[in-house]
Amino acid sequence: MASPAPFSRYEFLIAWRYLRARRAEGGVSVMTWISLIGITLGVMALITTLAVRAGFRSDFVDTILGANAHSTVYYAPTQIYNELTEETYVTPGRVEDYEAVAANIAQIPGVTRAVPAVRAQVMARQGDAAALGDVYGVTAESLKAMSGIVDSERSAGDIDAFDQGIAIGIGMARDLGIGLGDRLQLVAPDGARTPFGTTPRVESFEVVFIFSAGRYDVDQTRIYMPLAEAQSFFNREGVADEIGVFVDNPERIDDWTLPLLQVAGERSQVWTWRDASGSFLAALDMEDDVMFLILSILVLIASMNITSGLIMLVKNKGRDIGILRTMGLTEGAVLRVFFLCGAFTGVIGTIAGVVLGVVLSLNVDHIMAALNALTGGGAWQPEVRGIYQLTADLRAWDIFRAAVLSLGLSFIVTIFPARRAARMNPVEALRYE
Structure with missing residues (x-):
């Protein structure tokens, strides 16, 4: 059996x-x-x-990906030696022919768009309240393409009116008591150049859009300004600080580092979103x-x-x-x-x-x-x-x-x-x- x-x-x-x-x-x-x-x-x-x-x-x-470029192309500072004074000056890296550089970068396979930007820090004031702000000078088209900024349910205002004012984070608006239509005073340390030296530049801008990027630090400090206005306000006439690069697969952003360096040319450097938040x-x-x-x-x-x-x-x-x-x-x-x-x-x-x-x-x-x-x-x-x-x-x-x-x-x-x-x-x- x-x-x-x-x-x-x-x-x-x-x-x-x-x-x-x-x-x-x-x-x-x-x-x-x-x-x-x-x-x-x-x-x-x-x-x-x-x-x-x-x-x-x-x-x-x-x-991170909704409110920032996937990768950033910028240029290293240069040193200039003055024979008369025998002193060496360091000039910050600027993207001079930024439209051509952005157009060349946009031709790289997998790159969805490349946008020039001006970046600087200011002191934002409203009455007796003040806060430190990170200004991003971008075009209206670039800002509208940032899903994390314009698509948030907590955002308010008219993004189409961006060329007539600025956009600020919801945290900064709350801390400074700013609402839509109010004017925010910005103070830039590197402002107007006079025979007596450089004086801080102070201007007021209308707040036309209040956004929420979903991150506390971004909403507390970030300010978006039209590119042309930022170039004038921060003495960047005809130049940009960096080129923001967006790709179709941000998780593999490192694959584009070498092509970006090759297209951007000498002294170019690349900083990806993984570099910024990798640790x-x-x-x-x-x-x-x-x-x-x-x-x-x-x-x-x-x-x-x-x-x-x-x-x-x-x-x-x-x-x-x-x-x-x-x-x-x-x-x-x-x-x-x-x-x-x-x-x-x-x-x-x-x-x-x-x-x-x-x-x-x-x-x-x-x-x-x-x-x-x-x-x-x-x-x-x-x-x-x-x-x-x-x-x-x-x-x-x-x-x-x-x-x-x-x-x-x-x-x-x-x-x-x-x-x-x-x-x-x-x-x-x-x-x-």
Whole structure:
């Protein structure tokens, strides 16, 4: 007579029968529930953490790409030696023929647009209030192409009137008490040149657009000014400070560095969005790995309870094991029965953890809103985190590796007590029965 195939139906029935609670075996039942709850909570925490970390990184990158050029081409400063005074002067790098340079860069395959820009810092004043501002002098077409600036639901004003005024961040507008149609006074340190030296330049500009880029630091400091106006205000007549480059695949921005240097010519340099935020993104990646490791340890600790429960179950079922062995059950069959006892706990806990983790991740914004309401807005501080809200990016890969980790640990820790049950001598098990 042929032996039954491994993991036959009767093995599942015996394993499931052993997992059913009895009053006399309350300790085994308690350990099973502790293992089940522990694995569920561990998997739920792992999936939620991975989703929140992925959502934070995605939002952070989106705010960078939505309000900034993907790459910037600029020129290094030059040194000029004056033979009469025997002094060396350093002149800042400027893009003189910026329209031609931008047109040549735009011809590079994969580059969607190249726009000249003037950059400077000013002091913005409104009454007694003042703030430091980063001015970006750009064309109206360039500003309209920045989705993170013009497409925000929190933005207000008429972007088509940009040539008649300036655009400022919502944070700066709030701090200075500025509204649409008000005039903002800008003070540039390198202003008008007179026979007595350079004096600060002070002018007032009408605020025609108030934007929200989704990042606290950008909304607090950034000011957009028409390119021609910025050239005149900052003594950049006929030149630009840099060329902003936008590509069709920002995640592979490094692929365009060499072509940009070749087209831009001598003394050109390239600064990508990864260069600007690379250290922060690298820190996020490292934190993701550390969090995954820490939460994996928590899942392992929860899985170890399966071992404790199975050891107690094997001890309580010694008589049953002896009877089953005398009836012809092989060591392999006994091993599989107790392996299934632990596997059931791991599988049920993993499924429950995945379901709860997905539900929690999909509702993390509502949970954070409730926490903010309870703490008076202290649960999430945009001035510290940089972005205004916490979102979750639920990815199939994160769910898969969390489930595989939980199942793998549950199956591994089950092997030792299952082997112990399989190697039990039926004579010794029945001697005192």
